[in-house]
Amino acid sequence: xxxxxxxxxxxxxxxxxxxxxxxxxxxxxxxxxxxxxxxxxxxxxxxxxxxxxxxxxxxxxxxxxxxxxxxxxxxxxxxxxxxxxxxxxxxxxxxxxxxxxxxxxxxxxxxxxxxxxxxxxxxxxxxxxxxxxxxxxxxxxxxxxxxxxxxxxxxxxxxxxxxxxxxxxxxxxxxxxxxxxxxxxxxxxxxxxxxxxxxxxxxxxxxxxxxxxxxxxxxxxxxxxxxxxxxxxxxxxxxxxxxxxxxxxxxxxxxxxxxxxxxxxxxxxxxxxxxxxxxxxxxxxxxxxxxxxxxxxxxxxxxxxxxxxxxxxxxxxxxxxxxxxxxxxxxxxxxxxxxxxxxxxxxxxxxxxxxxxxxxxxxxx
Amino acid sequence: xxxxxxxxxxxxxxxxxxxxxxxxxxxxxxxxxxxxxxxxxxxxxxxxxxxxxxxxxxxxxxxxxxxxxxxxxxxxxxxxxxxxxxxxxxxxxxxxxxxxxxxxxxxxxxxxxxxxxxxxxxxxxxxxxxxxxxxxxxxxxxxxxxxxxxxxxxxxxxxxxxxxxxxxxxxxxxxxxxxxxxxxxxxxxxxxxxxxxxxxxxxxxxxxxxxxxxxxxxxxxxxxxxxxxxxxxxxxxxxxxxxxxxxx
Numbered sequence: 001x002x003x004x005x006x007x008x009x010x011x012x013x014x015x016x017x018x019x020x021x022x023x024x025x026x027x028x029x030x031x032x033x034x035x036x037x038x039x040x041x042x043x044x045x046x047x048x049x050x051x052x053x054x055x056x057x058x059x060x061x062x063x064x065x066x067x068x069x070x071x072x073x074x075x076x077x078x079x080x081x082x083x084x085x086x087x088x089x090x091x092x093x094x095x096x097x098x099x100x101x102x103x104x105x106x107x108x109x110x111x112x113x114x115x116x117x118x119x120x121x122x123x124x125x126x127x128x129x130x131x132x133x134x135x136x137x138x139x140x141x142x143x144x145x146x147x148x149x150x151x152x153x154x155x156x157x158x159x160x161x162x163x164x165x166x167x168x169x170x171x172x173x174x175x176x177x178x179x180x181x182x183x184x185x186x187x188x189x190x191x192x193x194x195x196x197x198x199x200x201x202x203x204x205x206x207x208x209x210x211x212x213x214x215x216x217x218x219x220x221x222x223x224x225x226x227x228x229x230x231x232x233x234x235x236x237x238x239x240x241x242x243x244x245x246x247x248x249x250x251x252x253x254x255x256x257x258x259x260x261x262x263x264x265x266x267x268x269x270x271x272x273x274x275x276x277x278x279x280x281x282x283x284x285x286x287x288x289x290x291x292x293x294x295x296x297x298x299x300x301x302x303x304x305x306x307x308x309x310x311x312x313x314x315x316x317x318x319x320x321x322x323x324x325x326x327x328x329x330x331x332x333x334x335x336x337x338x339x340x341x342x343x344x345x346x347x348x349x350x351x352x353x354x355x356x357x358x359x360x361x362x363x364x365x
Numbered sequence: 366x367x368x369x370x371x372x373x374x375x376x377x378x379x380x381x382x383x384x385x386x387x388x389x390x391x392x393x394x395x396x397x398x399x400x401x402x403x404x405x406x407x408x409x410x411x412x413x414x415x416x417x418x419x420x421x422x423x424x425x426x427x428x429x430x431x432x433x434x435x436x437x438x439x440x441x442x443x444x445x446x447x448x449x450x451x452x453x454x455x456x457x458x459x460x461x462x463x464x465x466x467x468x469x470x471x472x473x474x475x476x477x478x479x480x481x482x483x484x485x486x487x488x489x490x491x492x493x494x495x496x497x498x499x500x501x502x503x504x505x506x507x508x509x510x511x512x513x514x515x516x517x518x519x520x521x522x523x524x525x526x527x528x529x530x531x532x533x534x535x536x537x538x539x540x541x542x543x544x545x546x547x548x549x550x551x552x553x554x555x556x557x558x559x560x561x562x563x564x565x566x567x568x569x570x571x572x573x574x575x576x577x578x579x580x581x582x583x584x585x586x587x588x589x590x591x592x593x594x595x596x597x598x599x600x601x602x603x604x605x606x607x608x609x610x611x612x613x
Contacts, residue, residue, distance in 0.1 A: 022446060022447065024443070048446040050442070050446075050476075052439070052472075053468055053469070053471075053472035054468060056436070056439070056468075056469075057436075057438075057439040057442075057468065057469055057472065058439075060432065060433065060436040060439035060440050060443065060469070061439050061440070061442050061443035061446075062443060063432070063433075063436075063439075063440050063443060064430070064432075064439065064441060064442060064443020064445075064446075064447075065443035065444065065446060065447050066443070067430050067440070067443070067444060068410070068443065068444045068447035068448055069447060070443075070446075070447040072443065086433055087433055087436070090431075090432075090433050094431070195410050195428040195429075195430055195444060195448075196428065196448065197407045197408040197409060197410060197427075197428055197448065197451050198406060198407055198426070198427055198428045199406075199407025199408065200407065203426055203427055203428050203429065204428045204429075205422045205428070205429050205430070205431075206429075206430045206431060207413075207422065207429075207430070207431035208431060209419060209420075209431055211420075
């Protein structure tokens with residue numbers, strides 16, 4: 001059954017459907033619909049909802065419930081996510097599965113409350129201390145928000161790793177028809193490591209402290225091995241028209257929606273625009289980008305930031321073709337016309353006539 | 366032959382990392398004795414702080430969880446919500462509970478979380494070699510108060526029990542010490558009362574234990590115990606501060 005929901009509400013309900021029964025949050029715009037929804041919904045399913053005293057307390061409550069074997073979630077927006085970084089590092093270091101939703105807003109500092117993608121580095125490169133990775137999923141529609149939040153709990157449990165949903169104000173507050181197509185989760189993976197009371201077994205200890213020389217290096221080797229497995233098996237992306245494309249755009253989330261518009265417009269001309277939309281930002285879909293870069297004339301990365309994901313695109317491309325960037329910051333959202341103009345600016349001169357013929361198609365809108 | 370004194374089963378037989386004369390060993394032993402006597406090893410979950418007692422999980426043979434510095438009250442909240450019928454306790458030092466984790470302890474108390482907090486107050490940061498704690502006495506010399514703590518620059522010692530007593534959510538608050546066998550017995554009674562508060566679902570309990578740190582007080586063990594009795598208790602008077610069974 002189709003419903004009309006905001007991305008924030010869809011994320012909340014998808015968590016419930018995935019069996020999340022522990023939600024801890026703190027109000028911050030633009031993710032308030034999520035915490036508000038949970039306040040009503042959690043008691044209906046016998047779950048726990050706490051409005052914590054801070055973002056820090058909320059994520060540490062998640063830490064506790066995850067350690068105790070529950071499916072737990074918190075959500076916030078950029079400044080609040082910064083506060084959570086300490087515990088995120090501890091969660092990674094203690095290998096605790098949980099889901100953290102970041103509905104990004106403009107920064108740095110208090111910034112503003114409009115959509116932004118400027119937390120990419122923080123999410124993907126590790127905003128906290130130490131060598132660790134989150135699995136980072138980037139929805140670009142309300143439907144995908146629901147689907148990815150549901151999957152996030154399974155991914156977290158499968159790899160004993162925190163998962164971040166990296167949305168933005170646009171995806172969080174947009175209303176779209178969507179449906180919960182997956183069955184409510186009732187059976188969960190066994191967690192024999194969890195804190196349940198040591199009745200009839202050896203005790204379990206959840207910790208990230210390894211003071212004896214050599215142990216921490218050994219533990220890090222274990223983490224790196226796990227991250228390699230995740231890199232090999234969990235990459236997700238959407239590729240549109242990349243075969244025979246004159247230029248390929250790389251964008252995620254809200255930026256990718258706008259890029260899709262450009263791809264659609266280019267159908268009506270002989271200038272072919274393709275799109276690679278990373279769905280997992282970590283692990284990053286580097287292989288498809290690398291392969292594509294060997295066939296295409298140039299790449300344009302589009303982001304609502306001053307240029308963050310573009311660094312990973314360049315690392316994947318390894319200089320095989322030029323990688324250009326177009327970004328808007330501080331709550332600015334790129335338009336399809338801006339993107340077309342940027343394409344016209346960066347394409348090799350032999351393609352410029354083709355591009356100029358499709359520019360009017362975009363400008364009509 | 367009746368055995369009068371032996372190592373509690375819940376206390377792991379291993380050398381400790383604590384300094385000579387430290388009070389943590391006494392407190393951990395008391396916890397182990399109660400877990401044995403109440404036969405609750407399989408239904409108890411403990412939290413270790415960051416600070417001297419971080420390795421508490423090396424000594425207690427129960428399910429245990431580490432928490433970031435100051436965050437045990439929030440982590441314990443998350444655990445207790447998953448296992449509401451288990452005994453959940455957090456073991457915290459003065460830096461953990463009364464400095465970096467002040468917000469977390471106040472709000473756990475304010476929510477009336479049905480958890481027992483064991484607050485070991487030795488008025489100094491031992492783990493990081495002897496800096497001022499929020500509970501350092503006025504005039505007390507530490508590495509970061511080399512001329513003694515004076516209130517103008519360093520503020521006053523924080524009385525946590527009295528601070529939490531004004532919150533409607535707190536149920537049982539008592540300050541004890543481990544300066545003598547008699548006081549150790551009283552400490553055990555207070556810990557039992559804390560666990561009883563939780564078992565009967567009466568809400569938030571905190572036992573503040575004045576404990577010696579001979580190394581960073583630069584005293585011997587006997588002097589340290591005298592210091593607790595003669596100096597510390599003047600700022601931190603012993604006794605019940607709040608009790609749900611005896612409301613005034």
